[in-house]
Amino acid sequence: MSPRKSVAEALSTRAAILERSVAIASAEGLEGLTIGRLAGELGMSKSGVLGHFGSKETLQLAVLDRAGEIFRAEVWEPARPAAPGLARLRVLCEAWISYLERGVFPGGCFFVAAAHEFDGRPGPVRDAVEARFDAWRGRLRKEAGRAVDAGELPGGTDPDQVAFELLGAVMALNHALQLHHDPRAPELARRTVQARLGRPAAVTGQVHRDPPEPTTAPER
Structure with missing residues (x-):
């Protein structure tokens, strides 16, 4: 086996472990992740799974990273071409609602679930979850601030308040979908966002493109 093929196979195996873990x-x-379970479901040995991650905690952190990549592709990337400020905030919120409505993750928002699981448990995993929420709240706050500066939201609007309300609306949506299976929940969330941000103006066809910048969930 050539070294190049060996590396490619190792990366493929690692990706398969991560997808199943997510x-x-x-x-x-x-905490539902166990090396034995993954080994059994993937037809691997326990040592084979451990060889890719070394420990359960390292695996958990890698799973958070992978979930963050999925969140970014589903929620941030659709909003990136929109003009900074209110237009981008509206597209971002619609992508965020759609991500939950379509059940991208089987258990709803991955990072809301992780936050409930680890918010009272100090350690690297909790820190990683908190960092993603902080980064995502910062993204919402930044776009809200741009909207205020541009006069798209009323003067004196507090960007932190906007971010807080949008996070609350989408977390309520996640709760309604996961616990109550409420089919009206996505529309209620959309109405809540619209009440906060207003109705969008007619589409002009103009597209803004920012240089890439890092963002995490919840990039997650």
């Missing part, structure tokens, strides 16, 4: 953790929590 699916399990979404529905059962990060």
